[in-house]
Amino acid sequence: MTASASAPHTTRGKLASSMSHEQLAEITELFANRRKGYSLEAPLYTDRSVFDVEMQAIFGTHWLFAASIAEIPEPGDYVTLDYGPHSLIVLRTDDGGVNVLHNVCRHRGARVLTAASGSTGNLVCGYHSWTYSPEGDLIHASAPGEGDFDKNCFALKRAHGRIHAGLIFVSLAQEPPADFDEVAEIFEPYLAPHDISRTKVAYQQDIIEEGNWKLVMENNRECYHCDGHPELACSLFPTWGLSDETVPPHLEEVWARNQKAQADLEERCRRYGMPYEVVEQLDTRVAGIRISRESLDGDGESFSADGHRLSKKLLGVLRDFRLGRCSMHLQPNSWFHFQSDHVITFAAYPINEHQTLVRTTWLVADDAVEGDDYDLEQLTHTWKQTNLQDKAFVELCQKGAASPAYQPGPYMKSEYQVEAFINWYTQRVLEHLA
Structure with missing residues (x-):
């Protein structure tokens, strides 16, 4: 595990404080009276x-x-991550950790890095060439006549970043939820045999779904609709x-x-x-x-027409292809x-109240x-098709x-995980509003 070294910037409270008491009271009542x-x-x-409340209570906190x-195997490799009003730079460091920086130049707010991914040494804003170190420190902002300009006051703002079992997580909160350490202790033994540090990206797909992010997550958390996924x-x-x-009787066999x-x-x-x-x-x-860890049909090896393996190479320290799938859901996205x-x-990143970016990445x-x-x-065939089908359902x-x-x-009994997601969501928002 690695974490960013400095305290992050937080926008908690700014959006909600701009709403009227009547607006907040109405929103609170909607959540409090949820059936x-x-x-x-x-x-x-x-x-x-x-x-706007969700951007604080959920995506600004968790x-x-x-x-x-x-996706960022070498020092200097980065991805940019956009959701709601936020844009982050997730940058691999020399020691194998990550720095997470707000992608907002401290001069006049321009995006510092505009590509979705790449590799960089220092970070140079393309507008006026303000230059930052990989830690976000401002190291160059020369201009004629600026004799008393203090560069130390204008570092890029930081967020929290950490790595568990090869997965990178970020949080914008001043103090992110502490129980994530306990959750990492749960999932690390399941994921460790697959060893993401010895994988590479085969393909990445971005889909914009014309639907609210919660509808994306609800759809994901049930298989009541799986007849629509041939x-x-x-x-x-x-x-x-x-x-x-x-x-049901038709599924007994x-x-x-x-x-x-x-x-x-x-x-x-x-x-x-293996757990x-x-x-x-x-x-x-x-x-x-x-x-x-759950079984797959057919040969029980992978997501293919007959359940047979889709790559000849085993991952990590695994010694058997017939290991089904280890399935993990993490709140919220x-x-x-x-x-x-x-x-x-898979990850869902809200764009606005009616659009969501769904990002799927295949590693081999x-x-x-x-x-x-x-x-x-x-x-990629099975999940490309499934994603397009889910996009249509969400819309x-x-x-x-x-x-x-x-x-x-009403949610059906088989949709109990949808209810659990919505219950988690309403709890978190009510805690924030309180």
Whole structure:
């Protein structure tokens, strides 16, 4: 684990303080009166004032997944991360850690780095060439007649950054949620065998969905709609989230096959000393998590038409391709699939109250050769198609939430993780508003 060295800048309170007491009271009432087991009232999906509160209460406070170290493997490598009104630079340091800097020049506010990713030494603003060190210190701002200009007062503002199991997380809060350390202790043993430090990016896909970020997350947290994912259904059992009591008759045979595959997977995990048990703390802690290792259909190796491996190279220290998927959900905005042959990371970044950027990144072993060890189109096919299908579902829901005829509907039993996400969300916002 590594963390940024200096205290971060925070915007907590600025947006909410600009609202009238009446606006805040109305928003607070919406959250306080939320009916458990039902979707949210329409303004919570459509209203700009609610979005502004979320940018403080959720995206200005909690730990967010930003990237993997496979995306910035060398010192000086960086990615820029944009969500809501924020833009961050996530920069790999010489000691293997990360610096997280607000991408806002201290001169007149221009973006310092404009590319989505790259490599740099010092950071040079393209407007007036103010130059910053990788730590954000202002080291050059020469101009005629500026004899008493104190560069020490104009460093780039910082945010928190840390690395766990090869995943990079950022937080804008002055004091981020402390229980994230406990959550990292939960997930690190599950992810360690896949060793992200020995992977590389095979492909990254950005999709802008015309929907509120919470609708993106709700859609992700259930498989009630998985009949709409024919490619994914080849390898992901459509009984995900069901139990003996909730399996419909037409899925009983699939459920039995799933149970047998899961028992076989757990036996292999015990043989290799790998954790597989479900840990589900989605709304019972501040840094909510769900993680488990779950079987896949067919050959049980990867997300393909027959469940067979999509790369010939095993990841990390793994010795068996038949290890299903390690699935992890982290509140508020990320989910992950770790297979024996590749990793897929997902994150949702709000753009505004009705648009969300969904970023998907495929990682393979760093010595895997495209064309020899994996075919890129086959590697990405299932989730490219699934993402486009989910985009359409989310956009249908956003249109519905904007309709005068909309009213909250009940979550089904198999959608209990959607309820857990919404319960976590409402708790966090109410805590902030209080």
